[in-house]
Amino acid sequence: MADPSALVLPFILCGGSGTRLWPVSRESMPKQFARLVDVSESTFQTTARRVGDTDVFAQPAVIAAAESRFIVAEQLAQAGIAADIILEPEGRDSAAAVAVAALHAARFNPETVVLIMAADHVIGDVAAFASAVRAAAVGARAGYTMTLGIEPTHPATDYGYIHRGGAIAEAEGALAVARFVEKPDAEGAAALIAEGALWNSGYFLFRADLMLAELEAHAPEVLASARAALDNATTDLDFVRLDAAAFAKAPKISIDYAVMERTTRAGVLPVSFPWSDVGTWDAVWQVLPQDTYGNAVRGRVEMLDTTNSLVHSEGEGLTTVVGLDNVVVVATPDAVLVTSKAQSGRVKELVGVLRARAHPEADAHRRMYRPWGWYQRVDIGERFQVKRIMVTPGGRLSLQKHYHRAEHWVVVRGTAEVTLNDDLVLVHENEAVYLPIGSMHRLTNPGKIPLELIEVQVGSYTGEDDIIRVEDIYGRSPG
Amino acid sequence: MADPSALVLPFILCGGSGTRLWPVSRESMPKQFARLVDVSESTFQTTARRVGDTDVFAQPAVIAAAESRFIVAEQLAQAGIAADIILEPEGRDSAAAVAVAALHAARFNPETVVLIMAADHVIGDVAAFASAVRAAAVGARAGYTMTLGIEPTHPATDYGYIHRGGAIAEAEGALAVARFVEKPDAEGAAALIAEGALWNSGYFLFRADLMLAELEAHAPEVLASARAALDNATTDLDFVRLDAAAFAKAPKISIDYAVMERTTRAGVLPVSFPWSDVGTWDAVWQVLPQDTYGNAVRGRVEMLDTTNSLVHSEGEGLTTVVGLDNVVVVATPDAVLVTSKAQSGRVKELVGVLRARAHPEADAHRRMYRPWGWYQRVDIGERFQVKRIMVTPGGRLSLQKHYHRAEHWVVVRGTAEVTLNDDLVLVHENEAVYLPIGSMHRLTNPGKIPLELIEVQVGSYTGEDDIIRVEDIYGRSPG
Numbered sequence: 001m002a003d004p005s006a007l008v009l010p011f012i013l014c015g016g017s018g019t020r021l022w023p024v025s026r027e028s029m030p031k032q033f034a035r036l037v038d039v040s041e042s043t044f045q046t047t048a049r050r051v052g053d054t055d056v057f058a059q060p061a062v063i064a065a066a067e068s069r070f071i072v073a074e075q076l077a078q079a080g081i082a083a084d085i086i087l088e089p090e091g092r093d094s095a096a097a098v099a100v101a102a103l104h105a106a107r108f109n110p111e112t113v114v115l116i117m118a119a120d121h122v123i124g125d126v127a128a129f130a131s132a133v134r135a136a137a138v139g140a141r142a143g144y145t146m147t148l149g150i151e152p153t154h155p156a157t158d159y160g161y162i163h164r165g166g167a168i169a170e171a172e173g174a175l176a177v178a179r180f181v182e183k184p185d186a187e188g189a190a191a192l193i194a195e196g197a198l199w200n201s202g203y204f205l206f207r208a209d210l211m212l213a214e215l216e217a218h219a220p221e222v223l224a225s226a227r228a229a230l231d232n233a234t235t236d237l238d239f240v241r242l243d244a245a246a247f248a249k250a251p252k253i254s255i256d257y258a259v260m261e262r263t264t265r266a267g268v269l270p271v272s273f274p275w276s277d278v279g280t281w282d283a284v285w286q287v288l289p290q291d292t293y294g295n296a297v298r299g300r301v302e303m304l305d306t307t308n309s310l311v312h313s314e315g316e317g318l319t320t321v322v323g324l325d326n327v328v329v330v331a332t333p334d335a336v337l338v339t340s341k342a343q344s345g346r347v348k349e350l351v352g353v354l355r356a357r358a359h360p361e362a363d364a365h366r367r368m369y370r371p372w373g374w375y376q377r378v379d380i381g382e383r384f385q386v387k388r389i390m391v392t393p394g395g396r397l398s399l400q401k402h403y404h405r406a407e408h409w410v411v412v413r414g415t416a417e418v419t420l421n422d423d424l425v426l427v428h429e430n431e432a433v434y435l436p437i438g439s440m441h442r443l444t445n446p447g448k449i450p451l452e453l454i455e456v457q458v459g460s461y462t463g464e465d466d467i468i469r470v471e472d473i474y475g476r477s478p479g
Numbered sequence: 480m481a482d483p484s485a486l487v488l489p490f491i492l493c494g495g496s497g498t499r500l501w502p503v504s505r506e507s508m509p510k511q512f513a514r515l516v517d518v519s520e521s522t523f524q525t526t527a528r529r530v531g532d533t534d535v536f537a538q539p540a541v542i543a544a545a546e547s548r549f550i551v552a553e554q555l556a557q558a559g560i561a562a563d564i565i566l567e568p569e570g571r572d573s574a575a576a577v578a579v580a581a582l583h584a585a586r587f588n589p590e591t592v593v594l595i596m597a598a599d600h601v602i603g604d605v606a607a608f609a610s611a612v613r614a615a616a617v618g619a620r621a622g623y624t625m626t627l628g629i630e631p632t633h634p635a636t637d638y639g640y641i642h643r644g645g646a647i648a649e650a651e652g653a654l655a656v657a658r659f660v661e662k663p664d665a666e667g668a669a670a671l672i673a674e675g676a677l678w679n680s681g682y683f684l685f686r687a688d689l690m691l692a693e694l695e696a697h698a699p700e701v702l703a704s705a706r707a708a709l710d711n712a713t714t715d716l717d718f719v720r721l722d723a724a725a726f727a728k729a730p731k732i733s734i735d736y737a738v739m740e741r742t743t744r745a746g747v748l749p750v751s752f753p754w755s756d757v758g759t760w761d762a763v764w765q766v767l768p769q770d771t772y773g774n775a776v777r778g779r780v781e782m783l784d785t786t787n788s789l790v791h792s793e794g795e796g797l798t799t800v801v802g803l804d805n806v807v808v809v810a811t812p813d814a815v816l817v818t819s820k821a822q823s824g825r826v827k828e829l830v831g832v833l834r835a836r837a838h839p840e841a842d843a844h845r846r847m848y849r850p851w852g853w854y855q856r857v858d859i860g861e862r863f864q865v866k867r868i869m870v871t872p873g874g875r876l877s878l879q880k881h882y883h884r885a886e887h888w889v890v891v892r893g894t895a896e897v898t899l900n901d902d903l904v905l906v907h908e909n910e911a912v913y914l915p916i917g918s919m920h921r922l923t924n925p926g927k928i929p930l931e932l933i934e935v936q937v938g939s940y941t942g943e944d945d946i947i948r949v950e951d952i953y954g955r956s957p958g
Contacts, residue, residue: 023799300838302829302832302833302836302838304825304828304829304832305822305825313815316813316859317812317813317814317815318813318814318815318833318838318840319814319815319817320502320814320815320816320817320829320833321816321817321818322816322817322818322819322822322823322825322826322829323818323819323821323822323825324806324817324818324819324822327803327817329815329817331810331815333796334795334796334797335796335797335798335799336792336796336797336798336799336808336810336815337799337800337801338798338799338800338801338803338806338808338817339800339801339802339803340801340802340803342802343784343801343802343803344801346783346784346801346802347801349783350781350783350799350801353781353783354781354797354799357781359779359781359797361797378857378858378865379857379858379865379867379933380795381867381891381892381931382892383891383892383908384891384892384931384933386857386858386865386867386933388858388860388865406909408887408889408911410887410889410935410937412860412862412863412935412937413860413861413862413863429862429937430885430937430938432887432911432913432935434911452860452863454858454863454865454933454935456889456891456911456933456935458889458891458908458909459909
């Protein structure tokens, strides 16, 4: 077994709602949790697995938005990865998250080397990444805040750049950072590449105690708020929930502005593995495997004479494209996006329009994740609605009633324990139960496999706000 | 009231499966029955209403494929239009259909003037159309087989053309046909227009007795088969069903080849109302109203910087387009088509590919029409399937059972009469009934409003072929 003090402690930052990859990525399911690049796992899961080499990495920690806690936990469990999960009551930008990470790591050992990772980046070579982290950690232990600087492959305008400084003697291959450069225009990008600048990957490595000293020097309010939020944190189920009042006082500032551009000890390790922040559908096309016509295809797709295109088809539907070049077609069960690769950077603007026009698809997915599992609407009519509901083993919905609808539940998989007024009944696969209007009811999965049921609501109003919660094990508000 | 013998008897030809407008038009619901151009009615309904002027037209007749009989009847009923419905057991091309029309018309009065109309054409000016028919009918009564020749608006390559001959003295404005010309290439089309040729609309008018004489002279086998098929026809519900064995002997030939290009008495009335056979999505875009950016939009659509495009969104989904020009996007609940207007003529080829690869969406719609109403799948899982079923008042499904699934029915609208083995029960809105595996059951709508129910199937196999029909009022095969 490796010496624990020699391991790097990864923190995966899971914030960000990722509207740039709508309609797959939405507020209710940001892109890092979607199976966007890999068919079998989300980018977050791939990121967590990327730090699975126990010779290099300690057990990772995740910093996530409180709303994302159940999807984070479910995806980690699916992937069989153990991790501490720290919940931010609200997003306060990356400096506050880094401060929490440094404080959390310093509790175990002040000299722990911390790796900060975004949950939504794609890296093509896991072994090269682990080697780079190992090399950069040498610089971190020597007292530098290290970044990984990617050797550019094209004059990108959507990344920041880093000018190389002199060699850092203590760490082989590492260089001082001469200067950070904001996202350039096309001309600027070409000039930066000619000057040998590197892409700023946003991956940082540092010793916890030294980052705390940097924060103390350059962003003391951020550090004080993070410290108070962590000191007053509560443990809720298996989550560490930062104190909301304290954390809300942290100034919203990025770690780049707060520390990296001010410290005298910023280092960079140039690396050349394939890397992308997958910020547009064009970028998704670039990281996906392409066929001989340059097409990257996902799901049920058929094409005629179509080239250099991304066609992503989710759910059961069939998506077809005829005679087009360089297009992006993304079809989900409730929303379709068609654009050109060149214009795909405007999707965020489109989502703004959708929000302004109150389209629910702007932020909500058809499948809505809840602490106990998920539900999705499958049909709706004038006086009825049909949902499929999945409850994880041990999951328990709130004790509730409705004023305007009755419900019929048909169990199609697993076993349900149903509280109905004063009775408690078990409902098995292919059995049904009826919940009259106004009845007090609760649904629990007492079993070992997921419970799935079809809910048919009948009544004059079937909106989500006709749920009168009387009791909830997940602490959700009544009413 | 107009003199009945002065009226024109319209026959609407409803054959054709219309794959060129996939995914809206499919074999299970060809384009003439879709609300493609008008939001409130199908092109077939518009066509039937086009002959509603009782000063000009007698009650129309419809010649349709046997499979389309219920959708034809339902759409006529919806539109409040009475019509005779003659069913072809199989399609034998237009000469056989025209022969049936002439024979049917001649039964009432041999000198009846018949108008042959396609069910899927769009005409922009109903009054101008009625005037043209009135004028052409003069030529028909004088002994000519008349066509309506459209003054071309552009050098179309997907229409046939007609060269003008000399004036027909007996009918004002009518000309002899000098020659019919097949669909030309682009150069040929330009030359034809320069020479004053007209588009061949495919609308014909003729006296029944004279068409029978023409058929006797030029296509006697077609006539004999049609005569035998009509003589041995059966009346089935309200349909006249042509005899299958007799009709199958009719040679497959178009009326153009069989008669129009051989007769010495072909006439044409040049007309200039807007007309389209709506044969491609580009043609649909042309006939729809366009906004100031040249976009024709249907359903839930949002666009950014998109121009000259057709975006057709069916069902509840949202369809979005960013930064494209001259594209066609058609989204339905189970299939999406994206193409350019220029390439939209290749959709038929695409459907061929979809068939070859056994995609059910090639021919089947999500909503499947049946004699008793319709059903559509709304969800499916490993061991279950959920359908919404609508039964028209008086509709009655077959007496049936399943070997591999049980069914739960929840009535969400109207009242169901359910036969379950030896029992007969009424199931009202918000009530449910359970049908165990192997039970003999039947569903009827005994009421005055449509019955809608949610069917949850649970079992090891939920395919359509696990329906063992014991009895069926619509004469569908058992097993």
